[in-house]
Amino acid sequence: MRQTNQTQVTEFLLLGLSGDQRTQELLFTLFLGVYLATVLGNLLLMFLIQADSRLHTPNFFFLCNLSLADLCFSTNIAPQALAHLLSRRKVISFTRCAAQLLLFLVFGGTQCALLAVMACDRQVAICNPLHYPSTMTWRVCIQLAAGSWASGILVSVVDTTFTLRLPYQGSNNIAHFFCEAPAMLILASTDTHTSETVIFLMGTVILLIPVSLILVSYGRIIVTVVRMRSTESKLKAFSTCSSHLVVVILFYGSAIVTYMTPKSYKEQEKLVSVFYAMVTPMLNPLIYSLRNKDVKGALRKVATRNFPCRFGVFH
Template structure:
């Protein structure tokens, strides 16, 4: 709270995605539908993995955590955005803005680490199948999943401290639809170079280090797949990685564009907002769809659950 006292800005105005009642109403229904699909899809994944014994494996354990992160991640920004799309005055208090920045970073950074762990899981499954249960023990899985969450909380705390140390006087119009650290820092009435460097450094650590692990894991996986003699064996090995690779591409493609560019070329233009929509709205919706549509075990568990619900009253 002492850090916030440096600011004379009581609230920020979020400029949002569009102007005009017609455009905002159309966006409201579009994002409402997207959010409902996100909630249903990720809740379905959590329930399926929890209820189906066949899905109690390290791969689906991490997928459960990914779904929980996506639920939290999307709920940080979308409900407020929906309210603002129907409001004339799109204001948010300084304290709520600071809290939103922190929680958004927590879940985003945790997801980066978790995607790296999931790539390592696929590497062990394909390159060391005989030692898979030994390496990917439940203790190891619990510790690494917990490390992903803790790293998000700790690293985000450091970033937000540097952002809140800056004084904010006068300017309070954020050219975004939610409180994002780079957009808020630009409004500081003092030199914000140090804070931008901190955001860049921690963004690099939490984006690039897991990305290196992902790249190294899939490089080894690719070599292992090439050594498989049968075409069917290569296809089955590749299919176990396809969903995760697609999720990584969606998430990292947009996150790297948003956080790894120098501040001199980042101007919160319409293109920047579109990228923000992609990794805050579209990606959490797509993840459960990707895993459910491409995964026979998930589809089998869903069919089993639905048939149990449908036929249980008659039995």
């Protein structure tokens, strides 16, 4: 569907990842499995953190917030994508597209900030363990979490405003499976230099600044660990950071490719967005669960309490 030059676009056509029917059926099965795993994994992780008092620590408080952001992030995209994979007419109204873009940036921006906060938390725990209780108080943790959500909202409002204020009066075919700013800017029927500049600056704020904080934090952690005399202490310190570092690399690597180069949006970047929009939210709880003995201990405790006969071996 195309609009005349005098008519504002009222709906968009999401072209998706492929026009081949068999490929779409395969993608539906794959995306459905990924989304279900994302929902179950993040809900389970949040439940375990709430249920086990041993996990009532700043580190797991931030992890619980990250799981909530992951869950909302994926839920904002996956159901619409799944419905369109089974539909011939992959249409989304301008209003729903705007809402999807807004929420996508809110939850994505919050994830970026939370990952930086978690890196700073690990730095204090490893580099200044004696001052950790007095530094990472619950008041400070709540303020940091609230600030992370506030930063996501701020970046989202700015990016969404500068994306949607443009006139869309030509093609309404979005070469993507959800409404994302770089893919939408291509359709604007006017010069997009200002909007691209603003999105780049917001990308610097919500991507590069947190990445810089993470690099500084891990730099200090590495220096501290190298100075440790005990090999056991070194391994313990690295093990507490390894899960977070893997998540950081997976999420930031793919997000920076898309949002720091909006003008050069290409077909391959659409595939990159699949990774951080669909796959990473599923991997986060899996990575933290498999690599954290406290989470595995909480799971065994819950399993033993609810299924004593079947899981009696855990006693």
